[in-house]
Amino acid sequence: MIKKQKLELTWIGKEHRPKLEPRILLEEPDKSCHAAHRVTDRDLFDNRLIHGDNLLALKALEQDFAGKVKCIYIDPPFNTQQAFEHYDDSTEHSDWLRLIRDRAVILHRLLATEGTLFVHIDDNELGYLTVLLDEIFGRGNRVAIVTFKQGSATGHKSINPGCVSTTNFILIYAKKKASWTPNRVFTARERDDRYGQFIENIEAPFEQWTFTTLMKAFAGHMGLSDKDARALAKSEPEKIDDFVVKHAHRVIRTARPSYDGVSAEARRLIDESKRSKERILKLQRDGYSDIYLKGGERLLFYSDKLKSIDGKFVAGEPLTTLWDDVLSNNLHAEGAVEFPKSKKPEALIKRVLDLATNPGDLVLDSFLGSGTTAAVAHKMGRRWIGIELGEHCETHCLPRLKKVVDGADPGGITEAVGWKGGGGFRYYRLAPSLLLRDKWDQLVINPEYNAPMLAEAVCKLEGFTYAPSDTVYWQQGHSTEQDFIYTTTANLSHAQLQQLSDEVGPERSLLVVCSAFRGRKEGYSNLTVKKIPKAVLTRCEWGKDDYSLKVENLPQAPAKPGQMSLFDDDGGAGK
Known part of the structure; x- marks a missing residue:
């Protein structure tokens, strides 16, 4: 059998994919x-x-x-x-x-x-x-x-060869x-100087429109001669650009329409326009700009080129x-x-x-x-x-x-x-790594982690949402409405695990992550029990489970007032 292959980029070390510790x-x-x-x-x-x-x-x-x-x-x-x-x-x-x-x-x-x-x-x-x-x-x-x-x-780039x-x-x-x-x-572009004609009487019915050049219209607007208007447009082009934008509905150019790319009604109007060269014809369209024709050519309005870019109307083209x-x-x-x-x-x-x-x-x-x-x-x-x-x-x-x-x-x-x-x-x-090595090369929980940080970190490692309850000490996080997680650095006895199992009840489940436990972890139908080293190491970049772990000076979460502490048998901080 020929093994199916795929086209891919390869390099030295590509197969090395580190296991990442999900930090908080x-x-x-x-x-x-x-x-x-x-x-x-x-x-x-x-x-x-x-x-x-x-x-x-x-x-x-x-x-x-x-x-x-x-x-x-x-x-x-x-x-x-x-x-x-x-x-x-x-x-x-x-x-x-x-x-x-x-x-x-x-x-x-x-x-x-x-x-x-x-x-x-x-x-x-x-x-x-x-x-x-x-x-x-x-x-x-x-x-x-x-x-x-x-x-x-x-600059210096321009002197380099190539x-x-x-x-x-x-x-x-x-x-x-x-x-x-x-x-x-849309992106802004320089004014399209092909739009060089101007409708003098835009207020009149379109059949009566008359035309002049854009420069003559600009000269009249500025009160200048044609020669002075051309000089001004050259020295201060922003002035004529501003004039065109303000009067964009009157600034036009002509272009030959694509005969095969328009509707049958538009083709009929084009043919009629070619026969009546002096008349201006109009095709009204829903949802699109109306088509105006004269002498078989279409009148294109500069206003159709304007787009609002950064709050200003400028000539724009699609990105x-x-x-x-x-x-x-x-x-x-x-x-x-x-x-x-x-x-x-x-x-x-x-x-x-x-x-x-x-x-x-x-x-x-x-x-x-x-x-x-x-x-x-x-x-x-x-x-x-x-x-x-x-x-x-x-x-x-x-x-x-x-x-x-x-x-x-x-x-x-x-x-x-x-x-x-x-x-x-x-x-x-x-946050820093949850585990670090001490001077004896043993993995220990980072002393920067207090009890809430540890609980949040283990929640993330195990895929639970960290959401500690104000009233139920073992509800530190959840994956569903009935599936909870509890993290403690205590060594749990059989009696403590049994108490937890009783409190959780048959309708809910609890993942218990602790330093160590005595008794069989499978003996409680609603509990899953893991040691902190295994819970952490199997999901981190070390990738091994056989390290010894010491828990040093980590504050314990107190038991709920009025309840027996889960740590009583081992002298934990819950007393």
Whole structure:
């Protein structure tokens, strides 16, 4: 039998897939930020800024956010073999592929069915990254490869021989292309000077319209001679551009219609127009612009080209895969933070979110850098999660986002979206590993973990939702309404397990995770009993179960008042 093969990218170490410890996230309230007062009813406060390794942070988010993220934008290191001020971009190639693969797999799980992934990269790894993402997302879900004009062939670049690199690329993938419903986005373009005629008497019935040149109409409007009007249009083109926009319903050009591409009624009208060259004919249409014809040619109105972009009516065209109108120069002031050679323009992220999201949607950036994605998402009324490992999470992202919340960031897209401040975010750090080795090379529970942290960590390890009850001590989390989990560092006796079993009752079940137990764990129909080492180690990167574990100085959760402590027989902290 011939083994079925598939086309894939391979590299040294590809088969190594680390088992990740699902860490918990620890909020630091003193660094979280909320507006002093609600600005609008749509203010969003539960955004998350996370400081820590993005792979572990993504794993920490997976349980709560799998299938819920509408848009992911990432700008990973380009692996250019250079060292920059805020990060080292010189990873060995196979390591870079593995690092990207491990993160992309979790990002795929986090995306909603109708979600979109944007990955910003340069040509150094573009080909490899495309094949890698094709493998994870499916080649059929690759939407586009956008060419993004990063700069111009000026300065030191212009003296180099060969081709000057001025572009980056953005790979766009849908989670499921059949469910993908992007928004219609337009980009501003220079005025189309083919529209050079002007209707003098637009108020008259269309059969009586008379025409002049655009320049004569502009000269009359400005009170100038034709010669002076042409000079003004050349020296200050924004003046004639503004005139055209204000009178767009009167500015026209003619074009020969596609005879085979129109309806039978339109063809009949075209034939009639060719026979009566001086008459203006009209075909009224429901849901579309009316067709006006003269001499067999159609009158095209500049008003049909205008689109509202960032609150202004300008000539627009549908978004293409060439983004050459959002340059990355003059960004030093955006967000009031310096991030040389790494900061992306807010206008670029706005375009991404315009294309793939609506207000209230959840946006994720796991390579947050200087905080641009979070800042733009916040200003646009999207919910957001940002993850950053470097120290600039606190030196750049945190102050920048606080300014956004306070309405004290006037740059970037602030004016375009009318941002005045509001909302808030919570600041988290990634908890350290639950287990560490002591000086005798034995695994011990990290002393930084108190009892609630341990309970939350084990909930995440076991796939339970952490939701401690105020009244029932053993209900620390649940997977269903009848399925609970209880974590303790005590050594449980047969009597204690029996008491737990009696309290849980026959209609519910309980997973008990403890340091040790005496008696048979199978003797209780409604209990499943595990030792902490096995519960932790089987789901972490160590991948072995045969380590000894010491529990040192970990606070115990007290028993419910009025009840016998589960720790009485062993002298636990419940006394």
